[in-house]
Amino acid sequence: MTDADTLLYLDGVTVTFDGFRALNALSLVMTKGEMRAVIGPNGAGKTTMMDVITGKTRPDTGKVVFDRDTDLTRLDEPAIAALGIGRKFQKPTVFEPHTVWDNLLLALEGDRGPRFSLFARETAAERRRIEAILETTRLMDHRHKRGADLSHGQKQWLEIGMLLAQEPQLLLVDEPVAGMTDAETEQTAVLLQEINRTRSVVVVEHDMAFVRALGVKVTVLHEGAVLSEGSIDFVSDDPKVIEVYLGR
Amino acid sequence: MLEVENVDLHYGAAIALRQVSLAVAVGDVTCLLGRNGVGKTSMLRAVVGAHPISAGSIRWEGQEISRLPIYERARRGIAWVPQGRDVFPLLTVKENLETGFAVLSRGERRLPDEIFDLFPILKTMLRRRGGDLSGGQQQQLAIARALVMKPRLIVLDEPTEGIQPSIIKDIGRVIALLRAKGDMAILLVEQYFDFAQELAQTMVVMDRGTIVLAGRREDLDEADVRRRLSV
Numbered sequence: 168m169t170d171a172d173t174l175l176y177l178d179g180v181t182v183t184f185d186g187f188r189a190l191n192a193l194s195l196v197m198t199k200g201e202m203r204a205v206i207g208p209n210g211a212g213k214t215t216m217m218d219v220i221t222g223k224t225r226p227d228t229g230k231v232v233f234d235r236d237t238d239l240t241r242l243d244e245p246a247i248a249a250l251g252i253g254r255k256f257q258k259p260t261v262f263e264p265h266t267v268w269d270n271l272l273l274a275l276e277g278d279r280g281p282r283f284s285l286f287a288r289e290t291a292a293e294r295r296r297i298e299a300i301l302e303t304t305r306l307m308d309h310r311h312k313r314g315a316d317l318s319h320g321q322k323q324w325l326e327i328g329m330l331l332a333q334e335p336q337l338l339l340v341d342e343p344v345a346g347m348t349d350a351e352t353e354q355t356a357v358l359l360q361e362i363n364r365t366r367s368v369v370v371v372e373h374d375m376a377f378v379r380a381l382g383v384k385v386t387v388l389h390e391g392a393v394l395s396e397g398s399i400d401f402v403s404d405d406p407k408v409i410e411v412y413l414g415r
Numbered sequence: 416m417l418e419v420e421n422v423d424l425h426y427g428a429a430i431a432l433r434q435v436s437l438a439v440a441v442g443d444v445t446c447l448l449g450r451n452g453v454g455k456t457s458m459l460r461a462v463v464g465a466h467p468i469s470a471g472s473i474r475w476e477g478q479e480i481s482r483l484p485i486y487e488r489a490r491r492g493i494a495w496v497p498q499g500r501d502v503f504p505l506l507t508v509k510e511n512l513e514t515g516f517a518v519l520s521r522g523e524r525r526l527p528d529e530i531f532d533l534f535p536i537l538k539t540m541l542r543r544r545g546g547d548l549s550g551g552q553q554q555q556l557a558i559a560r561a562l563v564m565k566p567r568l569i570v571l572d573e574p575t576e577g578i579q580p581s582i583i584k585d586i587g588r589v590i591a592l593l594r595a596k597g598d599m600a601i602l603l604v605e606q607y608f609d610f611a612q613e614l615a616q617t618m619v620v621m622d623r624g625t626i627v628l629a630g631r632r633e634d635l636d637e638a639d640v641r642r643r644l645s646v
Binding site: 319 | 451607
């Protein structure tokens with residue numbers, strides 16, 4: 168049991184690979200409706216943390232409690248996704264031969280078995296849902312374009328849209344703005360803020376201008392544990408953070 | 416002289432380098448600094464030919480090399496010590512070193528004594544398998560293997576990453592010795608300021624795929640450099 172406002176609680180999570188401690192008794196609390204930015208040098212444990220939350224990696228010790236009393240470490244990846252935790256990996260993985268519209272349709276909740284694939288037409292409700300996602304993800308004018316013909320930034324937005332189609336409570340987003348133009352990066356900060364009005368979000372990023380633009384609490388990971396936590400100004404003034412970035 | 420001019424590099428549709436320029440003179444250490452994810456390794460991949468560039472030019476010893484394959488650039492004296500070292504784990508230390516022979520003519524194919532002067536530990540480990548070495552020893556092996564090629568440009572990607580302090584000192588000393596010999600251009604990527612500052616004549620700081628600060632070490636404002644490396 169956790170506090171009613173707590174959405175996600177990592178409690179002393181340790182993960183080792185061949186003796187290397189990727190996460191070292193990591194503890195972290197996120198409240199409902201929060202957006203959190205996670206930064207840290209290479210090997211700090213950012214990706215492993217996402218892997219543990221989504222069930223890709225099972226921790227050696229520790230608990231991951233989601234939404235009051237669900238221990239995620241006991242569930243597998245599909246079960247965790249079905250609970251409402253969506254993950255966006257760094258590289259865009261949209262269906263390139265399909266249109267933007269069809270990518271979103273495929274991602275909508277519901278039966279996607281062979282009967283659907285052969286006979287189904289989208290319902291009016293599904294069309295409204297797709298329209299709304301197109302608007303959020305700034306893809307209204309590109310609905311008929313194939314995934315392959317989008318810019319890099321638009322592909323990332325489409326994939327975020329595909330996550331939204333699954334109505335997640337919590338979105339995990341790994342380096343969304345890597346490889347984006349400056350304009351796309353700015354748009355992405357606004358996009359995530361809009362999404363955050365109705366959902367919780369964890370963003371892992373290296374781009375500090377982007378993290379600053381998000382204007383949310385920042386967690387700095389180092390050697391598998393939380394090194395510092397607070398506003399971007401607080402962590403960037405923290406001597407411990409300065410030392411690990413300038414280091415040795 | 417290595418001259419990189421206005422280089423763009425993409426991974427698929429994602430842009431990693433935008434209009435990047437830098438130069439490395441023979442006898443100099445140029446250090447490329449920046450936080451993780453800003454494009455340092457992409458820059459090295461462009462120079463050695465591990466990834467094609469989408470715009471700009473790369474000249475080495477006066478000739479355009481940006482369309483040459485990686486092995487042809489190696490034959491022209493460009494050696495790469497990659498991040499993560501890429502030592503062959505099942506080959507012995509000696510065999511790992513001998514892979515550097517690929518770019519040499521038959522008559523030149525011997526292991527120079529110099530590398531064992533620089534890395535005495537390797538002499539005692541010639542028959543060990545590469546995979547059985549510690550991280551620091553593997554790093555020394557990777558640098559030695561690059562030197563077997565008799566390079567005129569050596570490109571080192573975070574040689575101190577994940578390595579214990581005593582070996583970091585050894586590696587720093589070796590880079591300083593190579594610089595002092597003066598017959599090699601050295602391009603060093605580092606995430607950490609102090610190590611870089613001790614070695615580099617020229618510092619280049621990257622952020623978001625572009626160069627945000629560059630100059631001779633003595634001309635750069637240290638506080639400014641530090642600010643751009645921190646968060």
